[in-house]
Amino acid sequence: MPVTRTPIGLPRLDAAALAELAARLTPRDYEILSHLHQHRVLTTHQIQKIFFNLPQPTRRRLGILHAFHAITRFRPWTAYGGGSAPSHWILGRAGAAVLALKDDTTIAQLGYHPDTAMAISVSKRLGHQIGVNDFFADLHHHARRTSRQAEVGAWWSERRCAQLWGDLARPDAFGRWNENGRQLDFFLEHDTGSETLTKVIAKLADYANLAEATGISTPVLLWLPSRARETNLRQRLTSAEVPVATAVHTTIGDGPAGPVWLAVGSEGPRLRLAELGNAWPHLGRAAGSPAGADEE
Missing domain, CATH: 3.40.1350 (Trna Endonuclease; Chain: A, domain 1)
Structure with a gap:
């Protein structure tokens, strides 16, 4: 029987994985995912300002969402400060999948594609x-x-x-x-x-x-x-x-x-x-x- 492999770097979006993720998501998590979908990218500090009071709970929750591939991140290089900027977060494939399920639609109808989502990381408009x-x-x-x-x-x-x-x-x-x-x-x-x-x-x-x-x-x-x-x-x-x-x-x-x-x-x-x-x-x-x- 042939084995279906998930491409490197992409999570397997089977029913069990999505059910486990959905069981762990809070209403605030859904709001974070929705904001990332609507507004393309948010920094850790922006997410804290919108949803949290302190840095530690913000980083902890983002870490959990990242571990489940609900969100992903990048750190753009900046000439100011001599290094990379803070973490920038975008919607991940699993996050898009649970948003689609919540809205009784599909990932395609949601308008999400991982390459399009990640495109902001190299955009001049970042x-x-x-x-x-x-x-x-x-x-x-x-x-x-x-x-x-x-x-x-x-x-x-x-x-x-x-x-x-x-x-x-x-x-x-x-x-x-x-x-x-x-x-x-x-x-x-x-x-x-x-x-x-x-x-x-x-x-x-x-x-x-x-x-x-x-x-x-x-x-x-x-x-x-x-x-x-x-x-x-x-x-x-x-x-x-x-x-x-x-x-x-x-x-x-x-x-x-x-x-x-x-x-x-x-x-x-x-x-x-x-x-x-x-x-x-x-x-x-x-x-x-x-x-x-x-x-x-």
Whole structure:
């Protein structure tokens, strides 16, 4: 009788192995797997910010998931610090299989392929993706440790946004932030400084087209790498057809949830993320979620 061999490096995904894995998974584990599937890659520190309180339990749980091939990891080389970066985690084949079983679908219908998942490890957009995920990990972290009633109500990936609105605009992410009874829906443009300011500003025309098509003006947040770049951008962008606010990458204080945002056309003061709606009172009901954002 011929013996079926599993390729080197890939786990055997038979029913018994998947049943054992499923029996060990907690609701938080499923959330981790789902986030990795949706957002491609998360560092150990980002996973801790979103799901855990301390480093040791984070590493311990990730180690268990890794041992069962639910997740896999890589450590990209970095010129800064003279070595490799922290562990970067992506969804593994077994993790994709249990997600598919949970959703009563197949791995193929889930849209998972191990080569595609691992492609982020060599992508030129890895740093950009990590930056976008840092933004939302910091919001999660703030929500979990603040005395304010706060939560990340939505975090949609670039891929999901493109599927819904890509013919008009391609944000890096769509988010919803709730804090103390206030809610703000927004598109995120995570700027690394690699594009000219002319190109960054030109993107706003796409959001204006989306607002015209949907009848809803969703704020666009420009998350910039330096104060100098923000100053230069604001000097060139004195008004916009859609609500726009700028801030500089920071993890100090409350991070992106804090009073770091300045609406285009305003001289200040800077507002908390949840308060940004105050900057555009004239929009009224026209501001909010773009078409499809409330559909799950």
